Amino acid sequence: MGNPNKILLVDDDPIFLTLAELAIKKENETIEIYKAMNGEEAISFLKSQSVDVIFLDLNMPVMNGWEFLEALPEVENKGDHIYILTSSIDPSDQRKADENPLVTSMLEKPLDKAKITATLSS
């Protein structure tokens, strides 16, 4: 894929959202960044528009990352690439991520320059 234009960040931690936005903008200022505090907000956002990349946290209130992935097929505008971005060290999360066809890969927080470059240029 070419350089993505739109990225959706899904995480309930407002500090993380701020940091991630700053870090991505630093790499590519033209990218449009959208934020959702949980899976439910992300689903309703995707009902109105599509994005190229989704960074998805797992542990969130209301609708967590896995529930979001379950609800996603009902939405037309799916992200082209979904990266799970988490601080979980639970091996079962890694296994579930590997098995889920919607997930491109699972990344560990923090979202640093190297990870941003890798995901945006892939």
Add this chain to the structure above:
Amino acid sequence: MDFNQLLESVNQNISEAVFRSDKDGLIYVNSAFVKMFGYTSEKEVRTLAISSLYKDPRERTRLINKLNADHSYENEEVVFLRKDNTEFVGLISTIMHTDKNGNVFWDGAIRDVTREREFLDRIRSREQLLESINKNINEAIYRSENKKGIIYVNDEFVRMFGYNSGQEIMDMDPMELYKDPNERAAIGEEILKLGSIENKEVQFRRKDGSTFWGYLNSIMIEGVDGKIYFDGAVRNITKEKEAEQALMKYAEMQRILINLSTKYIDLPLEEVEQAINDSLKELGEFVGADRSYVFDFDKEGGVCSNTFEWCANGISPEIHNNQNLPLDIMPELVNAHLKGDPMIVDDVRKLKKKDFKELLEAQSIRSLITMPMIHNKECVGFVGFDWTRKYHKAVEKEVLLLELFSEMLVNIRIRSHNERELHKLFSKTIEQNQRLKDFSYITSHNFRSSVANLVGLLTIIEDDPGNKEYFEMLKSTALKLNLAIDAINDLLNFEKDISMLEKEEINLLDVVNDVILLNRKSATEKNIELIVDIPKTLTLRILPAYLQSILHNLITNAMKYGVTEDQRKIKISAKKESKEVFLTVADQGRGIDLERYGGKMFQLGSRFHPDEESGHGMGLYMTKQQVEAINGRIEVESEINKGTTFKVYFNG
């Protein structure tokens, strides 16, 4: 023909002594006479006084009198004397004659029957022996004639078959003597074919219809009269059969014993119940009991209960009647068992203790054997047999069987108890392990996300050191990290061994007021009204730390998530309901969609409120764990925009 010569020849050649005498004495004797009486010549004999030939001269007088009366006699038995004074028995016959001159003379003959006598005596003696044998032998002897039937039986035969006389047997159809009447014909053919049979086991029938096992020996012989006879003997082998059956029974017992002692060794615990029932049946049938059973003592409760029972066909179970029986209802039995002794009642009628007797008779028990189950020198119950249809004298092997059975039951119980304990420990460990793992994932997650934020923040602060907003973020992240560390402390407390903690009698209202006091500052800040409705006297026995933690979590949760702009009331109430203490913490906040989130309510790491005060997803999980650890339960009710109520039930 010279008649006199013929006569003389006969007289001299026959073996009988021939004589003629008249009133003066012997006038003629033949040579056999001389020889018979041991003299040397006829002349010598003729000079004898006749009376000297008799051992007892009165015999002669008797015979003369007989002749005078009857003119003859025949075969009179007389003891004669020889010349050498030895005796012999002879048969004498004499005829009296009178000649034309009127003179009387006598002609006679004597036969020496000594040898015949001896022969007869021998025969008599044999008959006597036979008779004696027949009378005294304990075998039934018979002779039957081919195609005719029995022609002779001895006394034992009559006795053995229960008839009144031998004649009765000889008059009947011998088929009747066999349990299976057809067997007689088959046996007859066998003897005809083989000439004899030996120790054939046959079931015979007595006159009264009862049967017995006997050995039949028979031989086919041709009698002196040329007829075919079957001579035979029957020996009653009931005793041998009994011994044989006893031996078989003994072998069966060996089998049961081995079975009992090996069966339970490796038996999976889930098969134990079936195995006990099988053993009860096997043992019960073996000893011919009407019922076999297991009773367990509950010494704390002072009762015992029938836990397993087998009943013979047609015997009604008593197990339902024998639940939670007070131990003092049958002190004789219980006391014997507490001492480790068996209880043996051969005949309930002979029991001296009236109460015990009546108790057994009420259950139609006529005889019983019970054996204690001893564990660590303590009686934990008993096993036993009942007889209700007959009186039964206990024998050693029955007691032995019960003893072994009781030992096996005790062993299996120890094993199953140990296995259960092990299993409990095992699942507790697994559970604890899983909980620790979950905790470590969630805390690590919490740490890592805060640390990731710290790293990120530090990077951007480097670029923009004067940005105050970033410092605020740094501060809140550091505080969050601090909270995560607090959660670890909670975890360490929580995982303390609950059994090490002491329960205390606690006044619920006091604890609730303490928790409210701790949170008063934040309640005042948020303008929250805490309403308490708990009876002053309500107390419960509980681990104080747990109660405090549970209340703290529920109240602070309600303060965080259970209030809205307009609704700021939280109500804490409690009351005693039968044996339980029922506590509720109710708010009037936004409520939770239980249909959607109910299943996750108490899960580790679950969070429901997307605001900054969001926790770590541990509070309700820990609360539930704590409530359950003290055998309580927790439920939640909620309605969107109406509020949420947590209900906790404590064992009072």
